[in-house]
Amino acid sequence: MFTGIIQAKGSVQEVISSKEGAHLKINSNNLNLSDSKIGDSIAVDGVCLTVTELSEYWFSADVSNETMSCTTFSELSQGQSVNLERSLRLNQGIDGHLVSGHVDGIGEIHSIDEDGDSVRIKVEVQGNIMKYIANKGSICINGVSLTVNSVESNIFDVNIVPHTFSVTTLGDLKLNSFVNLEIDLIARYVEKLYNQN
Numbered sequence: 001m002f003t004g005i006i007q008a009k010g011s012v013q014e015v016i017s018s019k020e021g022a023h024l025k026i027n028s029n030n031l032n033l034s035d036s037k038i039g040d041s042i043a044v045d046g047v048c049l050t051v052t053e054l055s056e057y058w059f060s061a062d063v064s065n066e067t068m069s070c071t072t073f074s075e076l077s078q079g080q081s082v083n084l085e086r087s088l089r090l091n092q093g094i095d096g097h098l099v100s101g102h103v104d105g106i107g108e109i110h111s112i113d114e115d116g117d118s119v120r121i122k123v124e125v126q127g128n129i130m131k132y133i134a135n136k137g138s139i140c141i142n143g144v145s146l147t148v149n150s151v152e153s154n155i156f157d158v159n160i161v162p163h164t165f166s167v168t169t170l171g172d173l174k175l176n177s178f179v180n181l182e183i184d185l186i187a188r189y190v191e192k193l194y195n196q197n
Contacts, residue, residue, distance in 0.1 A: 004145025
Protein backbone atom coordinates (compact mmCIF):
# COMPACT_ATOMS: atom_id res chain seq x y z
CA MET A 1 0.00 0.00 0.00
CA PHE A 2 1.01 3.60 -0.65
CA THR A 3 -0.30 7.08 0.16
CA GLY A 4 0.20 8.94 -3.11
CA ILE A 5 2.62 11.36 -1.42
CA ILE A 6 5.72 11.29 -3.62
CA GLN A 7 8.97 10.92 -1.67
CA ALA A 8 11.42 11.64 -4.49
CA LYS A 9 11.82 12.03 -8.21
CA GLY A 10 14.02 9.39 -9.79
CA SER A 11 15.06 8.67 -13.35
CA VAL A 12 15.07 5.67 -15.64
CA GLN A 13 18.64 4.43 -15.94
CA GLU A 14 17.95 1.39 -18.09
CA VAL A 15 15.05 -0.36 -19.83
CA ILE A 16 15.71 -3.88 -21.10
CA SER A 17 12.75 -5.33 -23.01
CA SER A 18 12.16 -9.05 -23.34
CA LYS A 19 9.35 -11.40 -24.37
CA GLU A 20 8.38 -11.61 -20.67
CA GLY A 21 8.07 -7.81 -20.27
CA ALA A 22 10.90 -5.53 -19.20
CA HIS A 23 13.68 -5.10 -16.66
CA LEU A 24 13.98 -1.57 -15.23
CA LYS A 25 16.89 0.04 -13.45
CA ILE A 26 15.81 3.20 -11.64
CA ASN A 27 18.16 5.89 -10.32
CA SER A 28 16.58 6.64 -6.95
CA ASN A 29 18.28 10.03 -6.45
CA ASN A 30 17.04 11.42 -3.10
CA LEU A 31 14.90 8.43 -2.10
CA ASN A 32 16.28 6.96 1.12
CA LEU A 33 16.86 3.25 0.49
CA SER A 34 19.01 2.66 3.58
CA ASP A 35 16.51 0.27 5.19
CA SER A 36 15.11 -1.15 1.95
CA LYS A 37 15.73 -4.73 0.89
CA ILE A 38 15.19 -7.13 -2.00
CA GLY A 39 11.47 -7.92 -2.23
CA ASP A 40 10.27 -4.52 -0.98
CA SER A 41 7.65 -2.61 -2.95
CA ILE A 42 8.34 0.78 -4.50
CA ALA A 43 5.79 2.68 -6.60
CA VAL A 44 7.23 4.07 -9.83
CA ASP A 45 4.86 6.58 -11.45
CA GLY A 46 2.08 4.92 -9.47
CA VAL A 47 2.95 1.35 -10.43
CA CYS A 48 3.82 -1.01 -7.57
CA LEU A 49 7.09 -2.79 -8.40
CA THR A 50 9.07 -5.39 -6.46
CA VAL A 51 12.74 -4.62 -5.90
CA THR A 52 14.98 -7.32 -7.42
CA GLU A 53 18.37 -5.58 -7.10
CA LEU A 54 19.39 -2.75 -4.82
CA SER A 55 22.22 -0.33 -4.16
CA GLU A 56 22.47 2.96 -2.28
CA TYR A 57 21.40 5.02 -5.29
CA TRP A 58 19.41 2.71 -7.58
CA PHE A 59 17.14 -0.30 -7.65
CA SER A 60 15.94 -2.73 -10.31
CA ALA A 61 12.57 -4.35 -10.89
CA ASP A 62 10.97 -6.67 -13.41
CA VAL A 63 7.77 -5.63 -15.18
CA SER A 64 5.31 -8.13 -16.67
CA ASN A 65 3.72 -7.83 -20.11
CA GLU A 66 0.38 -7.26 -18.36
CA THR A 67 1.76 -4.21 -16.56
CA MET A 68 3.43 -2.96 -19.73
CA SER A 69 0.14 -3.19 -21.61
CA CYS A 70 -2.06 -1.30 -19.11
CA THR A 71 0.34 1.45 -17.98
CA THR A 72 2.52 4.10 -19.59
CA PHE A 73 5.57 1.88 -19.07
CA SER A 74 5.57 0.87 -22.73
CA GLU A 75 6.71 4.46 -23.41
CA LEU A 76 9.45 4.63 -20.74
CA SER A 77 12.80 5.85 -22.00
CA GLN A 78 16.29 6.20 -20.57
CA GLY A 79 16.71 9.42 -18.60
CA GLN A 80 12.97 9.94 -18.10
CA SER A 81 11.95 11.31 -14.69
CA VAL A 82 9.59 9.19 -12.58
CA ASN A 83 7.77 9.63 -9.26
CA LEU A 84 8.92 7.35 -6.44
CA GLU A 85 7.25 6.27 -3.21
CA ARG A 86 8.25 3.48 -0.85
CA SER A 87 5.45 1.32 0.51
CA LEU A 88 3.49 2.50 3.53
CA ARG A 89 4.90 1.53 6.96
CA LEU A 90 2.43 0.86 9.78
CA ASN A 91 4.03 3.59 11.94
CA GLN A 92 3.67 6.16 9.17
CA GLY A 93 0.86 8.71 8.87
CA ILE A 94 -1.37 8.84 5.80
CA ASP A 95 -1.32 12.31 4.26
CA GLY A 96 -2.78 11.42 0.85
CA HIS A 97 -5.20 8.51 0.42
CA LEU A 98 -4.80 4.74 0.35
CA VAL A 99 -3.25 3.73 -2.97
CA SER A 100 -2.59 0.15 -4.08
CA GLY A 101 -0.14 0.79 -6.92
CA HIS A 102 -2.42 -1.13 -9.32
CA VAL A 103 -3.09 1.09 -12.30
CA ASP A 104 -6.69 1.04 -13.54
CA GLY A 105 -6.15 2.81 -16.84
CA ILE A 106 -4.38 5.46 -18.85
CA GLY A 107 -5.38 9.10 -19.23
CA GLU A 108 -4.31 11.74 -21.73
CA ILE A 109 -3.61 15.35 -20.78
CA HIS A 110 -6.35 17.43 -22.41
CA SER A 111 -5.33 20.89 -21.15
CA ILE A 112 -2.91 22.61 -18.75
CA ASP A 113 -3.84 26.10 -17.52
CA GLU A 114 -2.70 28.44 -14.79
CA ASP A 115 -5.32 28.90 -12.08
CA GLY A 116 -4.08 31.50 -9.60
CA ASP A 117 -0.93 30.08 -8.02
CA SER A 118 -1.95 26.56 -9.02
CA VAL A 119 -2.12 24.71 -12.31
CA ARG A 120 -5.39 23.16 -13.48
CA ILE A 121 -4.98 19.99 -15.49
CA LYS A 122 -7.77 18.30 -17.44
CA VAL A 123 -7.37 14.60 -18.13
CA GLU A 124 -9.25 12.64 -20.79
CA VAL A 125 -9.90 9.09 -19.66
CA GLN A 126 -9.60 6.03 -21.86
CA GLY A 127 -11.62 2.87 -21.26
CA ASN A 128 -14.47 2.36 -18.82
CA ILE A 129 -13.04 3.74 -15.57
CA MET A 130 -14.71 7.16 -15.80
CA LYS A 131 -17.69 5.85 -13.83
CA TYR A 132 -15.43 5.46 -10.79
CA ILE A 133 -14.18 9.07 -10.84
CA ALA A 134 -16.31 11.36 -8.71
CA ASN A 135 -16.43 15.08 -8.13
CA LYS A 136 -14.33 15.84 -4.99
CA GLY A 137 -13.22 12.21 -4.86
CA SER A 138 -9.63 10.97 -4.81
CA ILE A 139 -7.60 10.04 -7.89
CA CYS A 140 -3.99 9.00 -8.32
CA ILE A 141 -2.11 10.39 -11.35
CA ASN A 142 1.36 8.93 -11.93
CA GLY A 143 1.40 7.99 -8.26
CA VAL A 144 0.32 11.41 -6.96
CA SER A 145 -2.74 11.61 -4.69
CA LEU A 146 -5.07 14.37 -5.93
CA THR A 147 -8.63 15.60 -5.46
CA VAL A 148 -10.97 15.67 -8.46
CA ASN A 149 -12.41 19.16 -9.01
CA SER A 150 -15.06 18.31 -11.57
CA VAL A 151 -16.17 15.59 -13.96
CA GLU A 152 -17.70 16.05 -17.40
CA SER A 153 -18.26 13.28 -19.93
CA ASN A 154 -14.89 11.48 -20.17
CA ILE A 155 -12.79 14.35 -18.77
CA PHE A 156 -11.96 15.26 -15.17
CA ASP A 157 -9.79 18.04 -13.81
CA VAL A 158 -7.51 18.55 -10.83
CA ASN A 159 -5.60 21.49 -9.38
CA ILE A 160 -1.89 21.08 -8.73
CA VAL A 161 -0.45 23.35 -6.03
CA PRO A 162 3.04 24.83 -6.64
CA HIS A 163 4.78 22.47 -4.18
CA THR A 164 3.36 19.33 -5.82
CA PHE A 165 4.09 20.75 -9.27
CA SER A 166 7.76 21.24 -8.37
CA VAL A 167 8.51 18.03 -6.41
CA THR A 168 6.79 15.54 -8.75
CA THR A 169 6.94 14.83 -12.46
CA LEU A 170 3.53 16.48 -12.93
CA GLY A 171 5.48 19.65 -13.71
CA ASP A 172 6.90 17.87 -16.79
CA LEU A 173 3.50 17.05 -18.31
CA LYS A 174 2.58 18.44 -21.72
CA LEU A 175 -0.54 18.36 -23.84
CA ASN A 176 -1.29 14.81 -25.02
CA SER A 177 1.07 13.26 -22.44
CA PHE A 178 -0.20 9.91 -21.18
CA VAL A 179 -0.51 9.27 -17.43
CA ASN A 180 -1.21 6.30 -15.17
CA LEU A 181 -4.53 6.49 -13.32
CA GLU A 182 -5.63 4.65 -10.21
CA ILE A 183 -9.18 5.14 -8.99
CA ASP A 184 -10.13 5.32 -5.32
CA LEU A 185 -10.09 1.85 -3.73
CA ILE A 186 -13.50 2.40 -2.16
CA ALA A 187 -15.14 2.84 -5.58
CA ARG A 188 -13.90 -0.59 -6.68
CA TYR A 189 -15.38 -2.37 -3.68
CA VAL A 190 -18.66 -0.46 -3.69
CA GLU A 191 -19.27 -1.60 -7.28
CA LYS A 192 -18.36 -5.20 -6.44
CA LEU A 193 -20.75 -5.26 -3.49
CA TYR A 194 -23.49 -3.58 -5.52
CA ASN A 195 -23.16 -6.11 -8.37
CA GLN A 196 -23.38 -9.06 -5.96
CA ASN A 197 -26.86 -8.02 -4.83
